[in-house]
Amino acid sequence: MLSDNPSTKKNISKTLGKFALIHIGNDEVYGLEFVAAEIAASGHEFQWFDGEAADVIDSIIAYNANVVCFSPLTTFFPPSVILARKIKTRAPQMRMVFGGAHITASADHIQTDGIDIAVTGPVYGTIDQILTLPDKSVIQGTPVMPDKMTPRRREYFETIPRIGGRHRKTIMSHFGCVYACAYCATHNQRRVIGPKNYQQFYLTRRPIDHLIDEARILLEFKTKEVCLEDDDALEGFEAEAWMHEFVPRWNKEIGIPVYANVTPKTVTHVSDSHLKNFSELVHYVTMGVQAARPSSLKLFNRQFQKEEQIKEAYNRLKAFGIRVKMELIIGLPVEDPIGDAIDTIKCAQRIGAGDFGVAFPLMLYPGTALHKWCKDNNIPMNEECRFEWYSGVGSIKFEDPQIEKQIHNLSKLASMFIKYNIDERWMRALIKVDIPEEASKLMSQNCYLEALVARQGEAAKESFEEVLTNMNFRF
Numbered sequence: 001m002l003s004d005n006p007s008t009k010k011n012i013s014k015t016l017g018k019f020a021l022i023h024i025g026n027d028e029v030y031g032l033e034f035v036a037a038e039i040a041a042s043g044h045e046f047q048w049f050d051g052e053a054a055d056v057i058d059s060i061i062a063y064n065a066n067v068v069c070f071s072p073l074t075t076f077f078p079p080s081v082i083l084a085r086k087i088k089t090r091a092p093q094m095r096m097v098f099g100g101a102h103i104t105a106s107a108d109h110i111q112t113d114g115i116d117i118a119v120t121g122p123v124y125g126t127i128d129q130i131l132t133l134p135d136k137s138v139i140q141g142t143p144v145m146p147d148k149m150t151p152r153r154r155e156y157f158e159t160i161p162r163i164g165g166r167h168r169k170t171i172m173s174h175f176g177c178v179y180a181c182a183y184c185a186t187h188n189q190r191r192v193i194g195p196k197n198y199q200q201f202y203l204t205r206r207p208i209d210h211l212i213d214e215a216r217i218l219l220e221f222k223t224k225e226v227c228l229e230d231d232d233a234l235e236g237f238e239a240e241a242w243m244h245e246f247v248p249r250w251n252k253e254i255g256i257p258v259y260a261n262v263t264p265k266t267v268t269h270v271s272d273s274h275l276k277n278f279s280e281l282v283h284y285v286t287m288g289v290q291a292a293r294p295s296s297l298k299l300f301n302r303q304f305q306k307e308e309q310i311k312e313a314y315n316r317l318k319a320f321g322i323r324v325k326m327e328l329i330i331g332l333p334v335e336d337p338i339g340d341a342i343d344t345i346k347c348a349q350r351i352g353a354g355d356f357g358v359a360f361p362l363m364l365y366p367g368t369a370l371h372k373w374c375k376d377n378n379i380p381m382n383e384e385c386r387f388e389w390y391s392g393v394g395s396i397k398f399e400d401p402q403i404e405k406q407i408h409n410l411s412k413l414a415s416m417f418i419k420y421n422i423d424e425r426w427m428r429a430l431i432k433v434d435i436p437e438e439a440s441k442l443m444s445q446n447c448y449l450e451a452l453v454a455r456q457g458e459a460a461k462e463s464f465e466e467v468l469t470n471m472n473f474r475f
């Protein structure tokens, strides 16, 4: 029998807990919305706080929280810890709880000054333990079936207007991926809960009614597009039947434009009817191309991928009227990182020159297989990496500063190189120039704007300034 949500089964603690949920960053922290729902289901109360607001600590103290919850992406882990320490200094009785993928990646995080409790895996079954277990406990959550997982969104959007007002919102129909790329956190999720549980709990889709109800809330806030953040929107258990039912419901009852992520291999093996149905929902996808050289694909555990396969996937998507953004990874720990990066960009040019593509430097999250491989092979890691996509700064430290600079420049210029099909000689010359900070910022903003135009059309140009105002654009 499948597990029920533990919070609905167990005796709820008699003490009412007050949980402060901390938002940090430009995009909604989707995972914390599930935490909010679980807190409420466990009979406690919660309130959202903007972790970047000047008066956030005063506000949390005024709320008199028992527990302060953080679920930071790797990028926001350092500022989250700093904030937790500051809160702790002023209110030592408050308990700082950290969860999410970054924390799940390593039990060692519990040793970090400022973290009282670490939650690994899902939040389910942990709320009362958070209130009662001693400091420095690591609590492992219990996976539940997706029909027991529902986020609480409205309070978040109401309390933090810069998130409620964001043009883009997120939705997930399932939480796993069938692939096992060496740089991806799914590898660790699978390890933590075991492959069988992963299959059962992470690859089953959520009920359509739940997603539609969840999306109705998005209609009440400024939402121009929804990212179906499934790791691969076409994959998963009974994906075709699920989508066949989901697409007409979404189009009729919600109607907000949707974009999604896909993997070339999946695109080549789904049926025409599945893809047709998908194209009635999604007009724009991000397709991970990642690398071109076989040795680099092997390093990424994507050795199954061939250029012909990517081309076939690209052509199929186009044939169904779906626009494609190609995503590439450069700055790999290989002998010739510049040659490797240029080969990857040339591959994207052969597949879809004139189209939109981006290249990000390799960012390695703790707990991933490639992170471990780098450690085992004494690959120097770059302390400057802040896991900011548009920064051009990745995880690998190159001893030669020229290589570092050229990888940085390539990540800034790759979209232009692909769009205008720039010849290799010009690429190699242009990546040697010094890019001043203002130009670097504008290049990254152009890249972001092109992504918005590709998804939303020319109108995105008119609202771009407003989009930038609602976010702290990091480049």
Ligand code: SF4
Binding pocket: 177, 178, 179, 180, 181, 184, 185, 186, 231, 232, 263, 288
């Ligand atoms: S396809 Fe995407 S989500 Fe799946 S393992 Fe690879 S990087 Fe992760």
